[in-house]
Amino acid sequence: MNILVLVWSYLKARPLNTLLNTLLLALGIAVIMVLLLFTRQLQDKIQSNARGIDLVVGAKGSPLQIILCNIFHIDFPTGNIPLYEAEKLARNRLVKTAIPLALGDSYEGYRIIGCPKEYPELYQAGLAEGRWYQKDFEVVIGATVARMRGLKMGDHFTSAHGLSQGGHEHEEHHFTVTGILKPGGTVIDNLIFTSIESVWKVHDLPVQPVDTSRQQASNLVPSVAAGDSTKEITSLLIQYRSPMGAVQLPRQINQQTSMQAASPAFETARLFSIMGVGMDVLSAMAAVLIFISALSIFIALYNSLKERRYDLAIMRTLGATRFKIVFTILLEGIFLTVAGALFGLLLGHGVVGVVAASVEEIQKAGISGIVFYSTEWIILAGSLLLGLLCALVPAIQAYRTDISEVLGGN
Amino acid sequence: MIEVSHVSYKYRGGNLMRFPDFSLRKGEQLLLLGQSGSGKTTLLHLIGGLLRGYEGSIKVDGVELRDLRETELDHLRGKKMGFVFQRNHLVQALTVQQNIRLAAWLGGVREDEQHIHHLMDVLQLTEKRKSPVNRISQGQAQRVAIARAVANKPVVILADEPTSALDDVNCNRVIRLLMDIAHEVQAALLIATHDHRLKNVIANSVELK
Numbered sequence: 001m002n003i004l005v006l007v008w009s010y011l012k013a014r015p016l017n018t019l020l021n022t023l024l025l026a027l028g029i030a031v032i033m034v035l036l037l038f039t040r041q042l043q044d045k046i047q048s049n050a051r052g053i054d055l056v057v058g059a060k061g062s063p064l065q066i067i068l069c070n071i072f073h074i075d076f077p078t079g080n081i082p083l084y085e086a087e088k089l090a091r092n093r094l095v096k097t098a099i100p101l102a103l104g105d106s107y108e109g110y111r112i113i114g115c116p117k118e119y120p121e122l123y124q125a126g127l128a129e130g131r132w133y134q135k136d137f138e139v140v141i142g143a144t145v146a147r148m149r150g151l152k153m154g155d156h157f158t159s160a161h162g163l164s165q166g167g168h169e170h171e172e173h174h175f176t177v178t179g180i181l182k183p184g185g186t187v188i189d190n191l192i193f194t195s196i197e198s199v200w201k202v203h204d205l206p207v208q209p210v211d212t213s214r215q216q217a218s219n220l221v222p223s224v225a226a227g228d229s230t231k232e233i234t235s236l237l238i239q240y241r242s243p244m245g246a247v248q249l250p251r252q253i254n255q256q257t258s259m260q261a262a263s264p265a266f267e268t269a270r271l272f273s274i275m276g277v278g279m280d281v282l283s284a285m286a287a288v289l290i291f292i293s294a295l296s297i298f299i300a301l302y303n304s305l306k307e308r309r310y311d312l313a314i315m316r317t318l319g320a321t322r323f324k325i326v327f328t329i330l331l332e333g334i335f336l337t338v339a340g341a342l343f344g345l346l347l348g349h350g351v352v353g354v355v356a357a358s359v360e361e362i363q364k365a366g367i368s369g370i371v372f373y374s375t376e377w378i379i380l381a382g383s384l385l386l387g388l389l390c391a392l393v394p395a396i397q398a399y400r401t402d403i404s405e406v407l408g409g410n
Numbered sequence: 411m412i413e414v415s416h417v418s419y420k421y422r423g424g425n426l427m428r429f430p431d432f433s434l435r436k437g438e439q440l441l442l443l444g445q446s447g448s449g450k451t452t453l454l455h456l457i458g459g460l461l462r463g464y465e466g467s468i469k470v471d472g473v474e475l476r477d478l479r480e481t482e483l484d485h486l487r488g489k490k491m492g493f494v495f496q497r498n499h500l501v502q503a504l505t506v507q508q509n510i511r512l513a514a515w516l517g518g519v520r521e522d523e524q525h526i527h528h529l530m531d532v533l534q535l536t537e538k539r540k541s542p543v544n545r546i547s548q549g550q551a552q553r554v555a556i557a558r559a560v561a562n563k564p565v566v567i568l569a570d571e572p573t574s575a576l577d578d579v580n581c582n583r584v585i586r587l588l589m590d591i592a593h594e595v596q597a598a599l600l601i602a603t604h605d606h607r608l609k610n611v612i613a614n615s616v617e618l619k
Contacts, residue, residue: 001508001511001514001515001521003515005508006504006512006515009501009503009508010503012503013502013503090512125418183477191515196619205431213451271558310497310499311499311501311502314493314499314501315461315512316461316484316487316500317458317487317491317493317513317515318487318488318490318493318513318516318517318558319484319485319486319487319488319489319513319516319518319519319562320481320484321481321484321485321519322480322484323480323481324516404455404460404461405459407455407460407495408451408452408455
């Protein structure tokens, strides 16, 4: 016989009540846990994806769309920008580096990106096998692409226009896999990299090699001549040389060119404030659930104490101290809330895990159910406190019970 | 084991109750007789330390109860006293065996495995030891309550109307059980009752008025 057996026996004697209370709390905690897992991981991913990029310059349109398209690769381009304008901007003294991107095609839902290899290198991408692309129509693929589409070294495929599956197929050009990247937990896992020239050629744009004896080569795409007015790219990713860039460049670009500048930091903050409303509603719901479960646990303990007054008096005659009685009741409350919290945490991880496993978009975003945060300890500690709080009033009542009166009252 | 002298007690807003002096040695038995409202239960609770604030002197096992702190009283009850009540209140959430073992844990005493087995054997509870107490008969419940009272080998057993609700046959059985068990653990047995049938069994008595 010990205190755990006693507490467990009391809980077991009211199975439905115990189940209801545990479940209520578990649901509340699970909602909080799902929110936590999604937002934390999303925030982490967004931050790591936007790292090293100060400004994205694209065609006029929504700045948020420019960011979603060019950094997270989950939206369509706003349009194209002329290569010669991008070249001019890249020479600006406030610009440290400028990486051109040419988008347009995809392979079974995974975007093909024309870019110099500085772009994947922004994310410290390393090759797991093979080599970087050198010739036209050679590609290096991200780890997720290789895994999900079963692509191996030397495989060939054709691209489809657009980002969604089932776009117009560009069947005349075959891409060849020459390298596969190591998984990095960033957006590049979901991308297919090739040269800008390949992207142009897929779309039947003539690409004449630059004659360096007569013309100057482009500073962005060295194989073509600078100032070529027929060439276009989708966007330019910019790193500032100094903080002054942040002050001057966006305004310069938006006012003096046909292009649009978008700041990843600013736009993601805006995105989060939009999503925040939904999160707040869900959090409030979870808080209501937890409050109701706390109330329910309190009522259950309070009622059972009324039935148990005689039990407690008998226990006192058997030599139990007031503290032992109080401790038993507190432990019962704690047991309920901690069990509820543990079950809730498990449920939260489980739900995120199942969603991640069944929805490819979630998987692409790199969200998983088996990530653990220190906040979970706080939730457990909080539930322990909640249990104490719920059991406090019944425990105080038990402490004050006059044994003689209870025993004599038969 | 029990010495009561010049004891009086006053409930808040009630009359002063005076109790006769008596003492009870190891292994002795005594009836505390009186009509309802004569203060039998009050005196029993005073001796058990469940009520405090008496005048006079109550000593159990040589210790003046007034001098003990609340937790010391709890420990004294757990180790030296066993209680039997008219309603054999058992903890419904537990089994027969757990109800008996509860006494050792709550009293802060090491479980005496042999003694507990022996008790269950003597009181014919061995077969039912794993049954929930809400599935046993009245008689069995009474025996569990007695086993629980003596599980820690108390030096005094305080019984409050243990037989009043029973018919003659059962009354006889219960009082014999109590006396046998008290005799076995060498405890002093004090029974508060208005049941005059017990006078035929226990000669010693104190009348409360």
